[in-house]
Amino acid sequence: MNDSQQLPSLQPDSVRAALDSYEPEFINDESLMPSAVLIPIIEGAEGPSILFTVRTSRVEHHKGEVSFPGGARDPEDESITHTAIRETHEEVGIEPDKVEVLGRLNDHQTRTGYHITPFVGIVSPGADYDHDRFEVNEIFEVTFADLWETYLKGRQPFTYGQNTIMAYEFHHDGYRIWGATAGILAEFFDVLRAAR
Template identity: 40%
Template sequence: MTGIIDAERLRMALTRAVENGAGRGDHDLNPGMEATGRQRPAAVLIPVVEREGGLTLLFTRRSDDLPVHPGQISFPGGRAETHDDGPADTALRETEEEIGVHRRHIEVVGQLDLYRTRTGFEITPVVGLLTPPFDMRPEPGEVQEIFEVPLPFFLDRSNHERHSREWNNQMRSFYAMPYGDYYIWGATAGMLVNFVDVLLPRVDA
């Protein structure tokens, strides 16, 4: 797939996307660092916004007061609850709770491979198309900021960087996609790599 990705081409790509069964995860760049034990199900929404100038992706910056991953860039989402009707329901519920966008404004167009984190979460990335106008009300206890990034930035694979840090006396590698003052990395960046692979399949894949 080449050229401009618009809403229709997004729908077509996600319709054809088939989970490969192996899943994605932090272990993609760190063989041997797979999570052990029970995986806790979770889901995030990858919100694609139809702006007049083209598609954008919507992100949140987590509150600096949160005990886990404070200040990090993420998609709206969280762990599944027993009353949720599948991953899409989890992602839509969490999106409304975190940024105040009601599900009536979101067209679910598909989902990506499961993403497994080293902390034991099995995340289903759900792709949703948002058509303005819609109101946003960030939950102050969880969300510090909401911002958007043009989709073409992520479609350019030269922006898919690989960084490393020491963790538990081991060097851990991860994807990073710095954009201005925003440092998009870790699981969020890993899911974005998967998203781009769906939209722009590699000829050698």
């Protein structure tokens, strides 16, 4: 295994430095709904992990899919960063003062008309979770090491409708992480890898 394949550090200073060295791309399209997600890094007994949500069948878009906590920007939100933190609190119960935002990634456009701004944040140890049963069916964590191992395999053939594309896809205990969520996660890993 060469240096670029070794598991990078998820210490806050290392992640912040990697994100600071990255110039994210912005989308300026007012026809899209602005939204934000948070990649929540949790420090656990088995090392750092990343928290995901499984959406319920009651939400309007992406029913039953795995995603990061997040959602559409409210008019009262002070910033798009505030959107990510507010939505994380509403969906999974993590208090805003328990999240340290370390940086952001490229804006993404979804096929459902959303303009997503992804942020990366460290969640304080001992933070409580209590997911919103209307929007979130369940929450789960995957260790960074397991996700990194899948990421190193690269893009795989993925059939969507009549088309086959090369895309990242992650699997964990029956959960399928794909689409925009997998793309955002892989981009975060690209940034960490490039900063080595």
